[in-house]
Amino acid sequence: MTMRGTREAFIQGLLEAAQADPAIVLVCADSFKAARAAPFAAAFPDRVFDVGIAEQAAAAFAAGLASCGYKPYVNTYAGFIAMRALEQVRLYAGYTGLDVKFAGLNAGIYGGEREGVTHQFFEDLAALRAIPGLEIVVPADAGQVRQAVLALASRRGPAYIRLGSGREPDILGPEHRFEFGKLKVLSDTGTDVALFTQGPVLARVLKAADLLTARGIGAVVAEAATLKPFDAEAVAAVAARCARVVTVEDHNILGGLGSAVAETLAERGLARPLVRIGIRDVFPQSGPAEALLDHYGMRPEDIAAVSV
Amino acid sequence: MLNQETRTALAAKARRLRRMVVTTVHQAGDGHPGPALSCADIVTALYYRCMRIDPAWPRWEDRDRFILSKGHACTVLYAALADLGYFPESALTTFRSLGSILQGHPDMNKTPGVDMTSGSLGHGIPVGAGMAAAARLAGRDFRVYTVVGDGELNEGIVWEGAMAAARMGLDNLVAFVDCNGFQSGGTTEEISGMNRIRERFEAFGWRCREIDGHDFDQIVDAVEETRAPSGKPTMILARTVKGKGVSFMENNNDWHKGVPDKEQLARALVELADGREL
Incomplete structure (x- = not known):
């Protein structure tokens, strides 16, 4: 089975979306490398913000950008979004309804694997699902991640997309068509x-x-x-x-x-x-x-x- | 220096906003009068002198932004917005009631003129940094102001945001610290040891200035000074008095959250009447 990274696929999808929409920006919390974000930065150097190892600030900062018309994607470890920054996600994305998207890396034990519990996140969906108005997508492989990013980019309002380690099997094949909201x-x-x-x-x-x-x-x-x-x-x-x-x-x-x-x-x-x-x-x-x-x-x- | 006419007008406006604060809290039977009175002069100077705004166009893209980071002081923001015509003054009587446009803490979607939701402490600087970064990326010249409590500086996210704003060189971001020396449970010294605020921000790479937060000349001067490019965000440490303007509320932390009864409201309104010096 071919292995491809969901992180790389996220950046690929975001790059495509950002080429069509100049409002799309990327916010990292010293997660730029982990997010495999170099291709995005190469294409749009002004549209990458790194606030340092500060996930709560990343979420709040993104809300500030969004309130001024930008469409930020906060890309860092899933649990640091869903648990450390849970209140900022709730208040500044969920409650305000601002167009802030979150991409959570290392989600699941499959994504966090050798890092151990600190980097294996298996409570993120439970925490985020209780936030009114926050859309949640859990793609299965890289191809679906790319399509899901493009789908989310066409939707206004806050959302969370769950990503893995960067080594996921291709499951669905090139013919698969992701449809948001559909079983x-x-x-x-x-x-x-x-x-x-x-x-x-x-x-x-x-x-x-x-x-x-x-x-x-x-x-x-x-x-x-x-x-x-x-x-x-x-x-x-x-x-x-x-x-x-x-x-x-x-x-x-x-x-x-x-x-x-x-x-x-x-x-x-x-x-x-x-x-x-x-x-x-x-x-x-x-x-x-x-x-x-x-x-x-x-x-x-x-x-x-x-x-x- | 302001001319005498402007100074007098700002003082009169601040007295009016303070009267609205105590009246609103009395009518609602709930609210935080002390923290609102302490930053009333800063809010007045910003909304009536310093900020580029248009009450008829609350979502104007080039407006200056304001975040009341200490959102529990919202009655003074609501008073200013009502007085400026963002919404009818009658809405103040519905503060904290079911169906009101005036929520218990500021809500950008329910209240015209509120630029950012707040109330959970610590967010003015990191959210403001995002706004300031947006201005720079968009090539717009709007500025971002926030008022942060001194007790609020306990929150770690303040310093996350302060670090990022300095690293990004966001000199279009101005944070007032409303330094009244109290937080919910007592003085900032006894509860949290939040002292040497200026030195802390300077160490984070901010441009800092210390002023009397009830002196309009000093407030306006400090803001004007930030317009010169410096490559640094600005922290204006405003020495204030919690409950300022109402003698029995001043420096009495029982009024952090408290409701004046009818007699107390009457006394407050006398003290805040036009023509009196605070």
């Missing part, structure tokens, strides 16, 4: 189980579906790349035609995709056995990315096992 069914071999997922763990879910198919079990794999606004109607429609529901996310099972699906089913009185796969409310440890996901119960075999 996408990627494979459908029957109605024994509905597998909802988002982010790079999609690769594992697709493998799990193959394992199930080989055993004669039909599965729908549906990607919820937009976490907010959540495509609840489509999620409910897929769940309604399946016997079981499984969610797979590289995030705490509290507050992210699994919670959103559970809320969707419960609010509609749609009773289905539900298993949420993800970080089971524990702090993980350092390790190689794939080995970590294996260790924390996200092997394709683990996913397949709870699907029957």
Whole structure:
């Protein structure tokens, strides 16, 4: 499988968007290198701001830019946006509604892997999902990141896009078309189980579906790349035609995709056995990315096992 | 130096804004009169003398920007905006009420003339730095003013923003520190040790000046001085009196948040009447 970086893809998408829109600027918190932002700076040297290792100030500074008509993208580590600067994101992007976008690096344990807990962020979505008006996108691979950036650039208002380490497998291929706000069914071999997922763990879910198919079990794999606004109607429609529901996310099972699906089913009185796969409310440890996901119960075999 | 006529007019305007502050807090039964009275002269000098604004065009792109970083002092900002005609003065009677355009702390989307939402302390300098950087990038000559409390300087984000603004050389950013010596729980000395403010900002690379924050000549002079390019943001350390203008509120931190009753309001309004020196 080809590996490409979601960080590089973000900058590529931003570069394309910025060529069309002179209001787009980049704000870093000494994260310029980590963001792989050199191509953007080469093209638009005046449109890069670095406030130093100061994520709260980065978010506030971006709001100042946005209030004067610019469209800033704050690009730094996911957890330092979603947790250290949570209040600035809430107040100065969410509440003001200013056009400030956030790109969170190293998200999930897959993205943070060897850095350990300080750089593995698996609570970002839970924290940010509670902020009114903040749109959230969790792309699965580099190609989808690029399309998602372009989609977000065409939308006014605050948003968060989740990025990884810079070494993610290409999953969706060149034909994939990202549609903001839409659940996408990627494979459908029957109605024994509905597998909802988002982010790079999609690769594992697709493998799990193959394992199930080989055993004669039909599965729908549906990607919820937009976490907010959540495509609840489509999620409910897929769940309604399946016997079981499984969610797979590289995030705490509290507050992210699994919670959103559970809320969707419960609010509609749609009773289905539900298993949420993800970080089971524990702090993980350092390790190689794939080995970590294996260790924390996200092997394709683990996913397949709870699907029957 | 201001001429006598201007000085007198500014003083009269500040007295009027102070009367509006105590009346608004009384009517709402809630609010922070002490912090509002302490920065009333700075707000008056900025809105009636220094800033380039047009009340008929609140979102004018080339207007100077103002951030009340100490957002709890918002009654004085609301008073100025109402007096200038950004919205009807009658709105002041709805302060902090359900459905009001005047929220408990400043809200840029609900109140015409408010350039930036505030209330969570520490944000005037970092947000102002973003505005100042925007002006420079756009090639516009508007300036950015903020009023920060001395207690507010406890917040770490103030210094994050101060560092970035200095590194970027944003000399179109002017931060007043409304130095009244108090914060919510007591004096700044006893609660946080926030002293040597000038030295701290100088060490961060800011141009600093210390003034009497109730002297219009000094306030206006200090602002005028910042118009000369210096490559540095400016901090104006304004020595002020918390509760200034109402004798029983002055230097009495019970009025950080407090509501004058009918009798206290009447006394305050007498003390703030036209023709009296504060």
